[in-house]
Amino acid sequence: MFGAVALQMQTAFGGTSVEHLCTNWLYDGVGAGAAATCLLRDRDSGDRLAWRLIGAGILCWTVGDGYYTFALQDLSSPPFPSFADLGYLAFYLPTFIGFGLLVRSRVVEFTRSVWLDGLIAAFTVCALATSLVWGVVWRSSEGGLGAVATNLAYPSGDALLLALLFGAVALSGWRLTRGWSLLGAGLALFAVADSVYLVEVAHGAYRYGTWLDLGWPGGFVLIAAASCISVKQTRPRQLEGRALIAIPVVMASVCLTIEVWDHFQRINTVALVAASLGLVAVLGRLALTFTEHLVLLEATREESLVDALTGLGNRRALFRELDTFLSQPNGGEALLLLFDLDGFKGYNDTFGHGAGDSLLHRLGGRLRDSLGGRGQAFRLGGDEFCVLVESSVGGLEWVRAAAHASLRESGEAFRVTCSSGHAELPREADNSRDALQIADRRMYTAKGLIGTDNGSRDVLLQALVERDGYLGDHTNGVTHYSAALAQELGLVGSQAKLVRAAAELHDVGKLALPETVLAKPGQLDEGEWELVRRHTLIGERIIAAAAGLEDVARTVRSTHERWDGGGYPDGIAAEEIPLAARLISICDAYDAITSNRAYRQARTAEEAIDELRASAGTQFDPKLVEIFIESVLPRMNRQAAGSLPALTAS
Known part of the structure; x- marks a missing residue:
């Protein structure tokens, strides 16, 4: 119609x-x-x-x-x-x-x-x-x-x-x-x-x-x-974004135009009243937007400093508190205690990640309550917790006892406890990174992971040294560089332990390669390259056979992946590659370039740095390359010259 x-x-x-x-x-x-x-x-x-x-x-x-x-x-x-x-x-x-x-x-x-x-x-x-x-x-x-x-x-x-x-x-x-x-x-x-x-x-x-x-x-x-x-x-x-303010501004401009036009040509009262009410509403909206953004800013600031699972302060909050305390002249004494849960991985594997998260939530609450308001508790990530208490070394025992009592739980099929290490501030460290490193090293000593027999890992390392002296020296170099880069990135606890163990065992798969391939002075043919490309898979299988080294095995598998996805064995790229594997691959390349090999002489550190930079973004994580070159190598050079304490990686 x-x-x-x-x-x-x-x-x-x-x-x-x-x-x-x-x-x-x-x-x-x-x-x-x-x-x-x-x-x-x-x-x-x-x-x-x-x-x-x-x-x-x-x-x-x-x-x-x-x-x-x-x-x-x-x-x-x-x-x-x-x-x-x-x-x-x-x-x-x-x-x-x-x-x-x-x-x-x-x-x-x-x-x-x-x-x-x-x-x-x-x-x-x-x-x-x-x-x-x-x-x-x-x-x-x-x-x-x-x-x-x-x-x-x-x-x-x-x-x-x-x-x-x-x-x-x-x-x-x-x-x-x-x-x-x-x-x-x-x-x-x-x-x-x-x-x-x-x-x-x-x-x-x-x-x-x-x-x-x-x-x-x-x-x-x-x-x-x-x-x-x-x-x-x-x-x-x-x-x-802009739309949040653009619409009120446009509406306010229309209302203001009507108000101004009334001074040149009279407009009816109804329009003037409506325009005035529109301006009032715009002002109210802008005030509300400002208030909402203040609340959002505060919430964002809170979230950036609080661990979502436990409600404790996170790593960022700990570093802020440490920096604030250590920057104060005559700021008194404090104790930093680092805790790593023992038995938590088995609990997680047995009962599932949901139960593991619930356990971490309970333990975090107990740790906070155990301090009685005399200190602050933090969760650094994973199963690692930290406590900062303003006290002299005389208060160490009560803090450690209270924390150990709170960070434990047991049942018919599980037992979770903790190991700890501490640092005295500012006597032993004048910056947050060194403080965590000292506490971290003492914690691993308490776990029996430093200066003692590590069972399966030590056996594998010794087998590698006996097979090829170069591989032993190369492993030591890669481990040293990797520990330094992990420290520069702020990795502590189980993360630092994983980096060190994977760096030590990253070439263990070469035990299965023929001597003619390992020591060949010339270029490898395609068949020999195929054998070499299998060594990370072989290493994974060897390491995974040892109880407790599953994460190390997975990391070793990925140490020859490339940032652009062109590596082996899985062809994964960028941040799909585990952080520890990305870190180790850089240190592996640097040590290999600066060491004598069967097929070439060692190159200079400057040449190695140029090679790393040329491969950043294709073979290596570009951010980690810059940190390694700009921070780790200068620090290690100063240590070698005696201007800094020698690095003792956990």
């Missing part, structure tokens, strides 16, 4: 009879059909009332227009206001209520910021609409109070309709689905067409038969189409 009306209105085809059919019958038939679609559409209980109200509003408008067409149109002086105006104006109230119910049922969450966005949009659009239309209609209104009130009711209803529409879009976080787009477009088309009609009538410029007259039925068609689409619930989108 709408297509026929539009075609006839613009082309005048069919003569007077067709024009009469389209103008008097089909025109209002579009509205009646749209109303029936909304009223009779089978919706769920949450939507039915809303669409029936909107359908009732369209039906009222259609009845009013039909009354005007058949009862008043041919009169030389039709009464005003009339029953037609009653039908036209009856469109607004049920439509407002129905639209509001749809918004309430479809938008899941209304926060303070969402409400303010809705108010800003509503007040701004209302101010703009009334400033353009309301004053024009007011000045052209004639007759008694009823006539003037009826004249002003139309632009007021249109302005409120546009305000509600834009407010609803703002409430949804400026997110439009297909259904909402159709409904919004239909209501907006109706309101804009009605407003333009009022302005043209006020200026005496209105003429029937233009595109303007298609605005009302066109809006009804879009609304009816929206009623046929199931609109899902939406959660308001959180605006971020």
Whole structure:
């Protein structure tokens, strides 16, 4: 019907009879059909009332227009206001209520910021609409109070309709689905067409038969189409970045323009009040945004310093506390204690990671409570905890006893305890890194991992030395460099232990390679290279056969992977490669370049550095390469010259 009306209105085809059919019958038939679609559409209980109200509003408008067409149109002086105006104006109230119910049922969450966005949009659009239309209609209104009130009711209803529409879009976080787009477009088309009609009538410029007259039925068609689409619930989108401030600024600019323009050409009071309320809402929104960002900043700062699992301070928090304490002149004495859980890996493997996380949460809470407010507890990661207490060495025993008592739990199938090491501050260390290193070394001594027999690991190392003296020297060099790089990265506890063990055993797979391949002075052929590329897999199998070295085995497997994915045996790339393996590969290459090999002489340190930099980003992790070159090598050179204590890696 709408297509026929539009075609006839613009082309005048069919003569007077067709024009009469389209103008008097089909025109209002579009509205009646749209109303029936909304009223009779089978919706769920949450939507039915809303669409029936909107359908009732369209039906009222259609009845009013039909009354005007058949009862008043041919009169030389039709009464005003009339029953037609009653039908036209009856469109607004049920439509407002129905639209509001749809918004309430479809938008899941209304926060303070969402409400303010809705108010800003509503007040701004209302101010703009009334400033353009309301004053024009007011000045052209004639007759008694009823006539003037009826004249002003139309632009007021249109302005409120546009305000509600834009407010609803703002409430949804400026997110439009297909259904909402159709409904919004239909209501907006109706309101804009009605407003333009009022302005043209006020200026005496209105003429029937233009595109303007298609605005009302066109809006009804879009609304009816929206009623046929199931609109899902939406959660308001959180605006971020520039959009967060751009929309309030644009709305404020519109309101401010209206306020300023009033000084040059008087604008009606309704528009001024709406613009002022819009500015107030914008100020409230900016204040709320500032407050929300302060809360977010505080939460982010808190999260950056707190371990999410245990609620204790994390590694960053520990370093901050240590740096603060050690930077104070005459800051007194303090004890730093480092703890590593014994038996936790077996517990995790037996009961699962969920149970392991619960255990860490319980132990962390007990550790904090055991200090009685006299110190701070931290979780460094994994199964490593730390305590910082302002006390002299005389308080060491009570702190250690309290912590050991809290970091233990046992049952029928498990027993978890801890080992510890300590550092006295500032007597033994004047910076946080050295303090952790001292505590770390003492903790491993307590575990029996330094200066004692490590069983399977020592057997493998000795076998490697007996097989090839160069491999023994090379292993020592790689281990020394790797421990220094791990220390520079702040790795302690089980992470540092893993780096050292994997560095010591990274070439153990070469035990299975023929002597002719290991000692060959020339280039290897493809078959020999294939054997060499298998040595990390062989090493993994050898190491994994020893209980407790599973993580070391997995790390050794990846020591010849490349940053660009071109390595072996798995072809993994970038941060898919374990950190310990990336670290060891750099140290392995540096020591190999600066050592005599069967097929070439040793190269200088400068040449080795150039080679590492040339391969950064392809073979090696570029960040680790720079740390190794800029921090680790200079530090080790100073140690060799006697300006620093010798490195003792755990």
